[in-house]
Structures are given as structure tokens and as C-alpha cells.
Amino acid sequence: MAQVKNALLRSGILVVFVAISLAGALAQTDPLPSWNDTAPKKAIIAFVEKVTKDGTSDFVPVDQRIATFDNDGTLWIEQPMYVQLAFMIDRVKELAPKHPEWKTTQPFKGVLEGDMKAVAATGNKGLDQLMAATHSGMTVEEFEKIVTDWLATAQQPKFKRPYTQCVYQPMLELLAYLRANGFKTFIVSGGGIEFMRPWTEKVYGIPPEQVVGSSLKTRFEIVDGKPELLRLPEINFIDDKEGKPVGINQYIGRRPIAAFGNSDGDQQMLEWTAAGNGPRFMLLVHHTDAEREYAYDRQSSMGRLDKALDEANQKGWTVVDMKNDWKVIFPPGQ
Amino acid sequence: MAQVKNALLRSGILVVFVAISLAGALAQTDPLPSWNDTAPKKAIIAFVEKVTKDGTSDFVPVDQRIATFDNDGTLWIEQPMYVQLAFMIDRVKELAPKHPEWKTTQPFKGVLEGDMKAVAATGNKGLDQLMAATHSGMTVEEFEKIVTDWLATAQQPKFKRPYTQCVYQPMLELLAYLRANGFKTFIVSGGGIEFMRPWTEKVYGIPPEQVVGSSLKTRFEIVDGKPELLRLPEINFIDDKEGKPVGINQYIGRRPIAAFGNSDGDQQMLEWTAAGNGPRFMLLVHHTDAEREYAYDRQSSMGRLDKALDEANQKGWTVVDMKNDWKVIFPPGQ
Numbered sequence: 001m002a003q004v005k006n007a008l009l010r011s012g013i014l015v016v017f018v019a020i021s022l023a024g025a026l027a028q029t030d031p032l033p034s035w036n037d038t039a040p041k042k043a044i045i046a047f048v049e050k051v052t053k054d055g056t057s058d059f060v061p062v063d064q065r066i067a068t069f070d071n072d073g074t075l076w077i078e079q080p081m082y083v084q085l086a087f088m089i090d091r092v093k094e095l096a097p098k099h100p101e102w103k104t105t106q107p108f109k110g111v112l113e114g115d116m117k118a119v120a121a122t123g124n125k126g127l128d129q130l131m132a133a134t135h136s137g138m139t140v141e142e143f144e145k146i147v148t149d150w151l152a153t154a155q156q157p158k159f160k161r162p163y164t165q166c167v168y169q170p171m172l173e174l175l176a177y178l179r180a181n182g183f184k185t186f187i188v189s190g191g192g193i194e195f196m197r198p199w200t201e202k203v204y205g206i207p208p209e210q211v212v213g214s215s216l217k218t219r220f221e222i223v224d225g226k227p228e229l230l231r232l233p234e235i236n237f238i239d240d241k242e243g244k245p246v247g248i249n250q251y252i253g254r255r256p257i258a259a260f261g262n263s264d265g266d267q268q269m270l271e272w273t274a275a276g277n278g279p280r281f282m283l284l285v286h287h288t289d290a291e292r293e294y295a296y297d298r299q300s301s302m303g304r305l306d307k308a309l310d311e312a313n314q315k316g317w318t319v320v321d322m323k324n325d326w327k328v329i330f331p332p333g334q
Numbered sequence: 335m336a337q338v339k340n341a342l343l344r345s346g347i348l349v350v351f352v353a354i355s356l357a358g359a360l361a362q363t364d365p366l367p368s369w370n371d372t373a374p375k376k377a378i379i380a381f382v383e384k385v386t387k388d389g390t391s392d393f394v395p396v397d398q399r400i401a402t403f404d405n406d407g408t409l410w411i412e413q414p415m416y417v418q419l420a421f422m423i424d425r426v427k428e429l430a431p432k433h434p435e436w437k438t439t440q441p442f443k444g445v446l447e448g449d450m451k452a453v454a455a456t457g458n459k460g461l462d463q464l465m466a467a468t469h470s471g472m473t474v475e476e477f478e479k480i481v482t483d484w485l486a487t488a489q490q491p492k493f494k495r496p497y498t499q500c501v502y503q504p505m506l507e508l509l510a511y512l513r514a515n516g517f518k519t520f521i522v523s524g525g526g527i528e529f530m531r532p533w534t535e536k537v538y539g540i541p542p543e544q545v546v547g548s549s550l551k552t553r554f555e556i557v558d559g560k561p562e563l564l565r566l567p568e569i570n571f572i573d574d575k576e577g578k579p580v581g582i583n584q585y586i587g588r589r590p591i592a593a594f595g596n597s598d599g600d601q602q603m604l605e606w607t608a609a610g611n612g613p614r615f616m617l618l619v620h621h622t623d624a625e626r627e628y629a630y631d632r633q634s635s636m637g638r639l640d641k642a643l644d645e646a647n648q649k650g651w652t653v654v655d656m657k658n659d660w661k662v663i664f665p666p667g668q
Contacts, residue, residue, distance in 0.1 A: 063541060193587070201397070209543075226609055272561050275561045
């Protein structure tokens, strides 16, 4: 019996030893290794630890841990122009041979000649025409393929890498950290919902059903005996500014407890998040790194951060200073 | 050492014994105990086993296991009228003291006097007026409370129990069985999205963000310094018939591999589901049980099942004969 006891004791000691090693390894693993040890990182971790600690008044049940992220400028690059705008320009060039009239008609002429001032002069009407010509007139599945094919070859001009590699490594870590703590992560973007859904799961770990964005109307139709969804040249929903809380309510149906953005287009989403009961976390990414990425805020034509920055400073929302708070910007090259 | 070996051997035998008992218990646990052992139950189980068996050509990865369910008549009762219509009538009665003019104005007069023919005579315009008066003019949070309070006291007239207990026990089991096999379950209903979201998680285990439905427009506004979402008297989206595949694409962004309905309003959802690649499962609940629930199909004013039934019979979709295929209809009384 002594031997049995001894064997059991030894295996017991082994179990305890393994448990201690694991706990040590876990404690030593930094969930946000690409973040410098500055205020934003500390604020994120303090918030997550607070809402996940059972038995306290700040504890938030798992099903209410909703976190929403803007996409352009928050999760991936938005300079020198929104990626979807680059896509649109390339689409016009690709389709131009079938539309000889575009050579002489704005806004297409401007796009083909690289005269963006002429394009801008056509205003919203011109943009609608460009959207219709490049984003509608096909099935949803055909559009998914067009987007996927384009992203496979298009390159961001400054960094000469695919746009899907111009995503922010610190934000990828943040998404994973939140999910590891029971959060459900959503994208809430002014960009096109069907421009994002083909790749967000692979790149961010966010499945299509957790992507909220702007959209065109679609129509169900039986084409040659086959049910199809056709993309129409008509705006369905603009998920920007006041549209973001509307989109959150429409798609998610609950108020987030944490929201992440980078521009005035995200201000209302952060306000809506902040106005709920219990612990709240609001963060803005401030693009301050002209060398490693871009530096822009109040005067920018894309991703303008002005009023939201004032409100963040006034209300104590977390502001990431990209240059000082992030160790790296993009994932390691592949 | 012999004793150690003996002890280890014994514990080994114990482990094997426990494992065998557990396997036996699991094999004997019927995942659909309220379903009779007829064709629909067999078809459901065969489908789930097929798509979850790794290494076969029919295997479907977990993230693509999307199942969509109609609500009225598929998950809960829809007779003698849609539950939301009963809610609307009660709301008119509750609000009437503040609107003396309703006593003499259709469609309100008809609702107050129980003259549904007069209400019906006002057509879509009348219905829009009723919707506006009962479903808009408050914040989304106020409406959530109104719905929750109403459901806490309202009773289904035939069965004298709350509507949330007039849900179909066999369908609750089916939802749980699918989720246990890695499916993500969604509601895709013609009913109001904000009429369902307050209770679907508790009753069906389906969280708000997995509920797709019809909706009114909302507007973000700062009221007395507080951000609010106000419900407007304007239709945003009708999630019925051709609208169901549109809603699925808009909200979920992927095609379901299984879809469940009970009326012609679900026909396009089932067609859209059926038209995808790989294994597919389409099911219609046919209300054939006048005694335990209701019997209705081709001639019904609510939940009419006519063309979809023909298509199901023609294409071999599964049709549940409620009377013969379900052992019980509702959950045990509470």
C-alpha cells in the first residue's frame, strides 16, 4: 500500500507542478505584445479585467460583452484614399473598354484620366453614378468574387503590400484579446458591407454575420430557374455618423459596452456606447505616425478626426497615439 | 511494484468502464424526444449526421452551419391571429383614453369596437396608421419595455397561457440539437425585429443579433443631452417572401444550409437555401392538428401554406405533419 500511496502522491505532485507551470506561462503571456506599456494598453486591460471579474458590480455577463469596431483607419489603412475608392477606380478602368462613352463623360472621364478634381466636382451625383457602375448590376456572389480577386492583387501604394496586410497588428491583438475574454466582436463601418464580408473572417476573425456596413439594395429573382440576389444601383443604408447607432440597433439589437473608432464618423457610435449603464470603454485611434503609417486628423479629407477628438479629450475617452503607443503598425511581412 | 501495477490496472479498468457507461448513456439520449419516430425526425438526424461527419464530401465546416427559422407558425403559435397583431390591438385599447378622436376614426374605431372587417377595409393605409400609433414615437428602449410588459400578462385565447409558452416544444429541441452540432441558429421572420428581440434569447436561446425581421426606421438624436434612438412611423424593411433572402443576405451575409418555415412567406427563403451547393435541408411545418393546436393551410388568412406546400411536395422538402409527427406541441405547463 505504501507503494501505491507513493505512486499516487508522485502523480499528485506532478499535477500540481504542471498546474503551477501553466499558470506561470499564462501570466507571463502578454495579450497585447505590439502595444507599448503606455496608458491605452493599461486602460484596455483594466477594463477587460473589471468586466470579467465575477461577483463584482462591474461584472458584465458574456452575452452582453459586445464590442464594435470601425474598419477604415481603425482596423486597416485608409490613406492615401479609402480602399474601397481604390477598388472603384480600378473597376472603372477594367470596365472602360465596354463603355467607350466614359472617355468623354464625367465622372468616368476624370477617373480614367486621374483627374480627381473633376470627379469631386460631380459631387454626390457623380459618386452615385460611380457606385452604380462598379458595385451593382451583378449577383451578390459575383460581387464577392470581384472583391476577392481584386484584393488578391491590389497593392497599397506606399507600403507595396496587399491591403489585407495593411491591417493594424495591435488591433488584431486587441480583437483576439477581447474574444478570449468572452467578447463578441463586430465591425460597424461606413464602408460597403459586401466589400468587407468576403475577407473579414480570414483577416480579423470576424464572421460575415458580425459585419455591419453601408449597403445597396438587392432584389430576389429567379433567373433561368435559379434563385439569385441581384445588386441594384440604389442605396439601402449609410452606416456612418448618426447611421452607426442606427446600424448597431438594426443589426445587433444591443448596445455595445466597448467601441473603437478613429474619426468623426465614429463619434455617434462612441456616444451611444458611452450612454449605456455600467462599465464602458471608448477608444479612438489617432494617426500620428507619418513615417510608419500616416499622420492626419483635423484637416484630413479621409478619416477626419476633429469633433470626436475634442469630445474624447473632454470626456476622458482613450486616445491611441499611434506613434507612441504602438510598437509595430502592420503584421510581419509574408 | 505489483501492487502499483494492480492499482493502475484497476483505475484503468474503472476508466474504461466509466467511458463505456457514458457512451451508452449518450447513445441512448434522444435529441428530439418530442418528435415521433417518423420520416421528418429521421431526415433531420440523417442531415445533421451527414454534414458533421468530418472527412466526407458532405462535411460542412462549423462556420458555415447556418440554420434559419421563421417565427410565426414555425417556432410559436400564429392563430387565431399573429401575436403582434394581438399586441397592436391591446396597445390601441391602452392608448385610446389619450386619443378621444379614435372613437370615431377608422381604423381605430374598428379596433376599439372589435369590428375587424372595418379595420380590414382600411387596407394597407389603415395598417400603417395602426403601426405608427402603436409601434413608433418612443425610444427603442421604451418599446422593448412595452413589449416585455405586454408579454408578461397577455394570454393566448385558446390555450390560456402566455404566448411565450405557446412555442413548439419539438422546435425548441430541434434548435438545441442543431446548436449542439455546431449550427448557428437565426430567426428570419416577417414579424417586427424589435417585437422579437426582447425575448428570443430566453425562450429560444437565440440572441438579438441573430434575429432578422421587419423593421421601422429609427433616428439617432441627442435628447436633453442623452443620445437616443427614436422609432419613426416609417417602414424600413419588410422581411417576408422575396424579402427573406434579401434579409438573410443583408444581416447574415451567408446562405443558410438549412431553413425552416410554415407558409408561403417562407417559400423564397427555402428556395434560396436549396439553391446553394452541398447538402441542404428544407422543412415546412404543416398545421394539421385542430385539437392540440390549429389545422390550416391553403385557405388560411394567417400563415397561408399553399404554393410552398406544392413546391415542397414536388422537390421532396421535408413536411412536418404536426398531428402525426409531434408527440407534444407545447412545453409542459409552468
